[in-house]
Amino acid sequence: MSTPIDPKKVIDDLVEQIKDTLKIGPRNLVGIDIGFSAVKIVELKKSKKGNFELVRQSFVPLPEGALIEDEIQNQEQIVECVAQAYKRGKFSTPLVCLGLWGSNTVARRLQLAGGTPEEIEDQVIWEAEQYIPFDVEDSSISFHIVGENEGGGVDVVVGAARKDLIDSFKDVIELSGLKPKIVDLLQISLVNVFELAAAEELAAAERSSWVLLDIGAQKTEFLIYKNGMISFAKQINIGGLMITEEIQRQMGVNYKEAEDLKITGDQSGNLPEEIVEIIDSVIESFFSELKKTLDFYVSSTSDEAFSGCYITGGSSQIPGLLEGLEALLGFPVRKLNPFDAISYDESDFSEEDIDQLVHRGVSVIGLAMRELDK
Numbered sequence: 001m002s003t004p005i006d007p008k009k010v011i012d013d014l015v016e017q018i019k020d021t022l023k024i025g026p027r028n029l030v031g032i033d034i035g036f037s038a039v040k041i042v043e044l045k046k047s048k049k050g051n052f053e054l055v056r057q058s059f060v061p062l063p064e065g066a067l068i069e070d071e072i073q074n075q076e077q078i079v080e081c082v083a084q085a086y087k088r089g090k091f092s093t094p095l096v097c098l099g100l101w102g103s104n105t106v107a108r109r110l111q112l113a114g115g116t117p118e119e120i121e122d123q124v125i126w127e128a129e130q131y132i133p134f135d136v137e138d139s140s141i142s143f144h145i146v147g148e149n150e151g152g153g154v155d156v157v158v159g160a161a162r163k164d165l166i167d168s169f170k171d172v173i174e175l176s177g178l179k180p181k182i183v184d185l186l187q188i189s190l191v192n193v194f195e196l197a198a199a200e201e202l203a204a205a206e207r208s209s210w211v212l213l214d215i216g217a218q219k220t221e222f223l224i225y226k227n228g229m230i231s232f233a234k235q236i237n238i239g240g241l242m243i244t245e246e247i248q249r250q251m252g253v254n255y256k257e258a259e260d261l262k263i264t265g266d267q268s269g270n271l272p273e274e275i276v277e278i279i280d281s282v283i284e285s286f287f288s289e290l291k292k293t294l295d296f297y298v299s300s301t302s303d304e305a306f307s308g309c310y311i312t313g314g315s316s317q318i319p320g321l322l323e324g325l326e327a328l329l330g331f332p333v334r335k336l337n338p339f340d341a342i343s344y345d346e347s348d349f350s351e352e353d354i355d356q357l358v359h360r361g362v363s364v365i366g367l368a369m370r371e372l373d374k
């Protein structure tokens, strides 16, 4: 059996399609990413040639602690923010592609013995208990066969999420008056954007590996991308929130004030010395976790053919982070910019909106790239 490798297809199949029994109405979707700091919604338009254009977007900050890790702490507040973000953005469809992440989800590459598609499905299910760190019975699993590997077996990419996690987020979307249609994993949506924005570079260095980092508020997604798929994924529980909380503690200010101090500095726009020290110490523990994770990957796979690292997420803007990372990794580090490959009408969006999307909107843009089956 020789299935040609089609990375886009890998991504497309890693989707749980929620049954749309009537199959009527618009086929495009809005992507919704509910992160610690905000609800983000994006709508894209795809041209006949397959090029994406940003058409609408909306970010609404979430009150502190409404969501902690993947647990909804205050459903009412989140529903209100989703409804508000949706209303403000004037989106053209209520159909939603929702992104999930965290310890109740898994995105993994498996190397299986192979056989017919049915036999491979059996192997995916048979091995599920080994790669899914939660109860297999209570989870949704989808997978895609990538193709034969060098060992004579097949490579498969599997995505799984706990059903109760899916349900808790689906409830929020429905209570906001919207219709959840696709559930995706944020790791996958990040890869989707990476493949689009770095297409030329990927084509020029086929067998290389890339490190992808989404450095958010409460967490950092760490991915290794190799041979057209996610080869390794881990969540590092460090993000910009650690800095904010330390500013709150040391300087006796509230969450909002600490965020402002961190992002815009004092009245004259400078970062006070205490804050610089806090940032440095959080970055230090972040780098040490990152190094450990990368060393683990390299020692367990002997893969050292790194071409580069792409970073995104609000906290990728921390001053000096990119340069520090480059020194740590020893290969080039760049910002992932979705607008290298996605167009927009400059008269419809402010520079601030675009800047915010570049840094904090990569995952939600990846979710919005999805389409419903025609």
Ligand SMILES: Nc1ncnc2c1ncn2[C@@H]1O[C@H](COP(=O)(O)OP(=O)(O)OP(=O)(O)O)[C@@H](O)[C@H]1O
Pocket: 034, 035, 036, 037, 038, 215, 216, 217, 218, 219, 220, 239, 240, 241, 244, 259, 262, 263, 313, 314, 315, 316, 317, 318, 319, 359, 360
């Ligand atoms: N200019 C900036 N400099 C430093 N940090 C920033 C800047 N702008 C935003 N941040 C930080 O980025 C974080 C928000 O980024 P992002 O929107 O990617 O996170 P999130 O998706 O809400 O969180 P998570 O993915 O962890 O749930 C916050 O911690 C915020 O303080």
Ligand SMILES: [Mg+2]
Pocket: 035, 036, 216, 217, 363
């Ligand atoms: Mg995020």
